[in-house]
Amino acid sequence: MPQSTTGSPGRFAAYAKALAGGVEHYGVGLGVPHHSDDDWAAKLDLMHDLRPEVVSFTFGLPTIDECRRLKSADIVPVATVTTVEEAQLALACGAQALVAQGPCAGGHRGTFDPVALVRPRQIDSASHRLNLREGKTE
Numbered sequence: 295m296p297q298s299t300t301g302s303p304g305r306f307a308a309y310a311k312a313l314a315g316g317v318e319h320y321g322v323g324l325g326v327p328h329h330s331d332d333d334w335a336a337k338l339d340l341m342h343d344l345r346p347e348v349v350s351f352t353f354g355l356p357t358i359d360e361c362r363r364l365k366s367a368d369i370v371p372v373a374t375v376t377t378v379e380e381a382q383l384a385l386a387c388g389a390q391a392l393v394a395q396g397p398c399a400g401g402h403r404g405t406f407d408p409v410a411l412v413r414p415r416q417i418d419s420a421s422h423r424l425n426l427r428e429g430k431t432e
Contacts, residue, residue: 295354296331342367350374350393352404361388374404 301309306327317324338360341349349364350372356364361371365388373384374393381392383406395404 295351295356296334297353299329301327338363341369345369348372348391351389354406355384355387355389358387365390376405380406 348370352374364371370390372391373389375381
């Protein structure tokens with residue numbers, strides 16, 4: 295999923311300055327930060343044209359209309375979630391299955407909020423508060 299930037303020009307400049315020693319040592323250049331939606335609409339169009347059985351989303355959710363469009367093409371939308379709140383949002387937007395990811399998943403998390411604090415007990419309690427088969431929450 296496309297995500298909005300959480301950095302500022304000042305933070306990017308400070309980070310680049312912190313990397314300056316390594317850049318000089320290895321004789322490499324730093325890239326230029328750029329932000330885009332990475333051709334999001336074109337990717338959804340391609341999925342609609344290819345019609346895979348499943349399309350999964352990480353780091354956020356499609357819109358309700360995007361989920362409807364996928365389902366109308368017999369594509370199952372699946373969402374990766376890291377909290378109960380994200381699971382509820384995913385079900386509300388039309389996800390037909392959820393992938394619950396814990397805070398220690400390979401050194402990263404598929405959270406919707408890139409600056410969220412890790413809440414190790416959040417997913418553990420999710421199984422007690424969600425009935426995923428019926429898409430209902432308590």
